[in-house]
Amino acid sequence: MKDKNLLMIPGPVQVDPAVLHKMGVEMFSHRSHEYETLQADVCAGLQKILKTNGNVFVITGSGTAAIEFMVSNLVASGEKVVCCVNGVFGKRLSECVKAFGGDMTVIESPAGSGIDLNGLKNAVKGGDVKIIACVLNETSTGVFNQIVEVSRIAKSVGALLLVDDVSGIGNPFAMDEVGIDAIATATQKAIGAPPGLAFAIFNEKAMEKARKTPHMNFYFNFETFEKFAKKNQTPYTPPISILLATKKSTELILAEGVDAFIERHRKCARCTRAAMNALGFRLFADPAVASNCVTSVACDFSVELVTKMKQDYKVQIANGQDELKGKIFRIGHMGPVDWKDLLLTVAAVEMALFDLKGEDKIGVGTNAFMREWLKR
Ligand code: PLP
Secondary structure (H helix, E strand, O other): OOOEEEOOOOOOOOOOOHHHHHHOOOOOOOOHHHHHHHHHHHHHHHHHOOOOOOOEEEEEHHHHHHHHHHHHHHHHOOOEEEEEOOHHHHHHHHHHHHHHEEEEEEEOOOOOOOOOHHHHHHHOOOOOOOOEEEEOOEEOOOEOOOOHHHHHHHHHOOOOOEOOOOOOOOOOOOHHOOOOOOOEOOOOOEEEEOEEEEEEOOHHHHHHHHHHOOOOOOOOOOOHHHHHHHOOOOOOOOOOHHHHHHHHHHHHHHHHOOHHHHHHHHHHHHHHHHHHHHHOOEEEHHHHHHOOOOOEEEEEOHHHHHHHHHHHOOEEEEEEOHOOOOOOOEEEEEOOHHHHHHHHHHHHHHHHHHHOOOOOOOHHEEEEHHHHOOOO
């Protein structure tokens, strides 16, 4: 019998068969009424999940494409931007801002901790900062950044707040209530669809800013996207199959209920952490800012552990990235993930620990996981 693979990385995530099934249909024109209804439905679903009335732009590409759409249309060359960096994706966001000519100050904080709010407050003191940019969920470290506080700081100086929300869905977050002006997100994380489709969402303030910002782009030109979005179309050919899958996956989230969906992510995170603690690992992310979507675990043999789990037990978790490679491993728990997936993942960690270190902790992590799960 084929040994089934279990994908537990922080994106792309497992995709529900009902979602995958939606992709296996004949193509139709992206200039048809059928397509317009599809795009309208996907955008309306996303608005509900992100709790926003913002304008949704459908972007063909991965999350980085939506980030580039957001940055290239909202950051004018020479404009003062403060970017908060506490991991790989914050750094990449800052590089994108730089690529489009933003006059950037980086507020850096150590990996595993949240955004340096005092540093941010000091950086915006001059009053000439036009834009603050940050990552909502820093996937490289498992940190859910303090977005409410960052938004308050942005408001206090009238700066526009741009957020990389590629992996943030599944955490408690309401775009309009928190006061985010623009976000970028993608399908392959908690939305639970295949990769290749992304979204940028702009509130009215961001729309106004984009209309008057000179931009150095072509494919992602704001005016063209705005014109086509009014007809529920994209300027260029969209990935229709992934849109069909995303329509289904957003319907599944809405049927579960957005709050119940977030609560499931929170519980998966809590139980995974209980299991890792019971196995004697140190959690890498500061518990005060730990994400619902990914658990990062300090481990100096993480490369061996991740390899062993994949090769021998067909359970795939992720290594640390860049300088955290070999120092942490990461377990993704976003999208259509449930306790059974995580229990098997914890069991595979236990077996790999036994294989690699001769440590007999069989049943210790799984026991802690199940006991935590039983707490309602
Ligand atoms: N930002 C965050 C927070 C991410 O987690 C990722 C991918 O993991 C990206 C950006 C890049 O997204 P993509 O690989 O879809 O371009």
